[in-house]
Every structure is written in structure tokens, then in C-alpha cells.
Amino acid sequence: MxxxxxxxxxxxxxxxxxxxxxxxxxxxxxxxxxxxxxxxPGRAQATVESVESGKYYTLRRLSIPGEAPISEMIISGPPTPPPGYEAERVPVDLAKAAAKTTIKILTAPAFNWVFGCSSVSGAMIAAYYDRNGFPNMYTGPTDGGVMPLNNSVWGTWSDGTSTYPNLPLAASHNGVDGRTTKGSIDDYWIKYGSEDSDPYISGGWTQHAWSDAIGDYMKTSQSYYDNSDGSTTFYSWTSSATPLTCADMESGSIDTLDGTYGRKLFYEARGYTVTDCYNQKTDNAIAEGFSFAQYKAEIDAGRPVMINVTGHTMAGVGYDDATNTIYIHDTWDYTTHTMPWGGSYSGMTMWGVSIVNLAPVATASQAQPWELLLLNEE
Incomplete structure (x- = not known):
């Protein structure tokens, strides 16, 4: 099994x-x-060693023969921010922040919650790349094929219980952004927190082909992969500070379940080459884990960072070097917020990062003569 x-x-x-x-x-x-x-044959036998749970997460420590123990974090961050943290969530004044030399913030899209915080965070990062040298991330008809800075243009929809915005880069939806067939929301969504079989399973139809929504590849909200509506799963080493790479996931037969590996699959499906690909606990969760210095290096390289806390996923888009503060898009509005590195946000403690980096794309001006021929043929 x-x-x-x-x-x-x-x-x-x-x-x-x-x-x-x-x-x-x-x-x-x-x-x-x-x-x-x-x-x-050859698939891993997993034994659950311990289980820890919170309001928006389940953390299981697993033993797989031949592998070091791994931690399975199922994140089901809420559609709206938990009450009681309003002062912590005061938006950043970006004009004032820009005046400080210790602060660096990437101009990254901010999207409102739909389908799951992890897929929305994945969409924010993919949208940043779409606007910065990787234009095939989004190829829909809106804004001339360039992913907008927020998802207000696509309006809202209701599942009969709650109302959500549309965000086709995170979750496709019939009738939205030119789509005329069922998509992620039609096939997988019932209501937030539902553990029932997905509509395509209970309805007996064939699910849509994955292509343009990163949430599909991340297995967000898919009951077949045992993710309740709104949840996504991430793995890391339990007792080691080293990264759990996508190659490690393949070796341990967890690649089909992991949200980071799903990000890799999405980027590859869009025609790009993935270089670094891993989950890693942060250094507040385990000694010598992913550090603030490493986070800064990612931002300095123009790469937003997916941040996982105990129950929520956000996109890290900047930092203040003077205060060890990170700047985040939290999936609950279109503004920028702050969080202390290694601290907590809305009552949820920093736990790990999901890193998926891309190989540079050669442009016509950078290409060699033989590469120009190939570009012209394409």
C-alpha cells in the first residue's frame, strides 16, 4: 500500500x-x-509515528522503509483571516517602505483566496514570473495575455455556502476567462473543508485535462489525493534541516502528493525548465534550516518565496534587512503585509518554505545564431 x-x-x-x-x-x-x-511493486509502506493538528493543519510524522522519517503537513488555511489579528495585518505603506535602503520588495501580484491558500500563493508566484520573463505562465485572453496584478477582473461565484473570486491561474472555472468546459472548480470543489468525493467522481464524468491552473498540479482540493476542499500537502524531513528535494520525493513515492512537486509539474507543462526544487523547514522550526539570509538571496535574485506556516501558505515578496522582517501577500487581500522571520502570522507559526526555481529563458538578443534559427522556427 x-x-x-x-x-x-x-x-x-x-x-x-x-x-x-x-x-x-x-x-x-x-x-x-x-x-x-x-x-x-516497490511502492513505499508508510507508518504513522505521530499526529499533531491545529485548526487549519494536520502534521503527521511518517516512517517509510529505506528513507529517513518525513513530516507530512496538510495545510487548509481559511478563506478569510482569523479574527483577532487585525493590528498585525495593517497594510504596509509601500511608499514609505521604498524610501528605506534596508527594504527590498518585489512588484508581485496579490490575489484573493479561492480554492486553497497554497494554490493561490503558487499562482501569485507564477504570475510574477509571467510578468518577468516567463510569459507562458498565463496565456488567457485577459489583459493581452499578461497576468493581472490582482484577480478582481474575473468577478465572483458562489458554491451555495460562500462567495469567492475567480482566479484561473490557481483554479480554472467553466465560463471564466474564455473557458467553455469544466475546470478545477467544477470538477473538484464542493465547499470549504469538504472531505466528500469530488463532483467528477460522484457525478461520474471525466475530469478536465490539466493545463493552465497550478492548483491542479498541486493536488489542491482534490479528494482523490485525500485533500479536503481548500487543502494542499507538503513534505519535509522530520529530523534533518536539509532540503527534501523533488528527487527525494520521487524516491519516497510522495511526488504524486506534494504541492511543491506539483509546482514543478506546472512549470514544466508551461514549457520551462526547473532547477532547484525542494521543501525545507525554516531555521525556527529546526536548527540550521532555511534561513533569513537564504530568503533574502531568493528575493535579491527576483524570486518570490512560498512560505508555509502552521495552517496557511503565503507568498514572500520582500524583506527589511534591519529588522529581520519579511513582506508577504497573505491571500486575503490585495495589499502587502509584514511578518517577523521565524515568528507567526495571524496566530500561525512559520514552519517551512517551498522552493521551485526556473532556468533562465534565452531571448532573441541573447541567443546564438543557431539558437535564433530555432526561435524563428518556433
Missing amino acids: DLQQARQFNKFLSKARFPLILCLAVLVCGPYAAMAQDAA
Whole structure:
């Protein structure tokens, strides 16, 4: 039984309406017994060592034979900011910030929450790249094919319980941005926090082909990957400060579940080459983890950083070197906010980063003569 199947099996057991002993006695639990028998050869057997949970996250420590222990963080950050932290969330005065030499802030899009904070943060970072040398991230009809700085242009929709904005780069939606077929929201969404089977499963239709929404590749809100509506899963080493790379994920058979690996798949599907790709705990969560200095280096290189706290995901877009403060887009409005490095935001403590970097794209002015020929042919 691989890790994905184990998660589904555990979910099944937690919802069982008959005694577990009966299930074990007959040795068949419907399709889940066959699932264990039919697992692909060589797939990892995962054992849950401990579980920690908060209002917006579940953290499991897992043991996989042949691998060091890993931590599984399921993040389900809320659609609106938790009450009680209004003073902490006062927007940054960007004009004043720009006047300080110790501050650097990237001009990055800020999007409002839909589908899941992790996919929205992934969309903000992809949108920044779309506007800065990687123009194939978004190719829709809006704003001449350049991703806007916010998602207000696409209006709102309701699931019958709550109203959300549209954001096609995070989650596609039939009738939005020129789309005429079902997309992410149609196939995967019921309501925030729902653990029921996705609509395409319960409705018996074929899910859409992934292409233009990063949330699809990150497995956000997809019940098939045991993510409730609004949640995304990330893995890291439990006791090691070193990065858990995308190659490590493949080795441990968790690549199909991890949100960072999904970001990699999205970038590759858009035609780009990924270089660095990893999750890593921050140095407040584990000694010698991802540091403020490393964060600054990413920002200085023009790369926003996906920040995971205990229950939420945000896009880091800048820093103040004098105060060890980072500047973030928190997925709840279109403004910029601050957070102390290694501290907390809206009651949720910094936990790790998701890093997916891209190889530079050669332009016509940079290309060699033989490369110009290829560019012209394309």
C-alpha cells in the first residue's frame, strides 16, 4: 500500500460506521483490501509515528522503509483571516517602505483566496514570473495575455455556502476567462473543508485535462489525493534541516502528493525548465534550516518565496534587512503585509518554505545564431 493509498485507507477507517474488528475479521474492507493487494511493486509502506493538528493543519510524522522519517503537513488555511489579528495585518505603506535602503520588495501580484491558500500563493508566484520573463505562465485572453496584478477582473461565484473570486491561474472555472468546459472548480470543489468525493467522481464524468491552473498540479482540493476542499500537502524531513528535494520525493513515492512537486509539474507543462526544487523547514522550526539570509538571496535574485506556516501558505515578496522582517501577500487581500522571520502570522507559526526555481529563458538578443534559427522556427 503506497502513501496515497494509506491516507485514503486511514480516512476510510476514521469514517467507518461499523466496528473495525468486523472489518479485520473478514479481512476485506471493500475496495480497500484490494487496494492493499494491488499496490504497485516497490511502492513505499508508510507508518504513522505521530499526529499533531491545529485548526487549519494536520502534521503527521511518517516512517517509510529505506528513507529517513518525513513530516507530512496538510495545510487548509481559511478563506478569510482569523479574527483577532487585525493590528498585525495593517497594510504596509509601500511608499514609505521604498524610501528605506534596508527594504527590498518585489512588484508581485496579490490575489484573493479561492480554492486553497497554497494554490493561490503558487499562482501569485507564477504570475510574477509571467510578468518577468516567463510569459507562458498565463496565456488567457485577459489583459493581452499578461497576468493581472490582482484577480478582481474575473468577478465572483458562489458554491451555495460562500462567495469567492475567480482566479484561473490557481483554479480554472467553466465560463471564466474564455473557458467553455469544466475546470478545477467544477470538477473538484464542493465547499470549504469538504472531505466528500469530488463532483467528477460522484457525478461520474471525466475530469478536465490539466493545463493552465497550478492548483491542479498541486493536488489542491482534490479528494482523490485525500485533500479536503481548500487543502494542499507538503513534505519535509522530520529530523534533518536539509532540503527534501523533488528527487527525494520521487524516491519516497510522495511526488504524486506534494504541492511543491506539483509546482514543478506546472512549470514544466508551461514549457520551462526547473532547477532547484525542494521543501525545507525554516531555521525556527529546526536548527540550521532555511534561513533569513537564504530568503533574502531568493528575493535579491527576483524570486518570490512560498512560505508555509502552521495552517496557511503565503507568498514572500520582500524583506527589511534591519529588522529581520519579511513582506508577504497573505491571500486575503490585495495589499502587502509584514511578518517577523521565524515568528507567526495571524496566530500561525512559520514552519517551512517551498522552493521551485526556473532556468533562465534565452531571448532573441541573447541567443546564438543557431539558437535564433530555432526561435524563428518556433
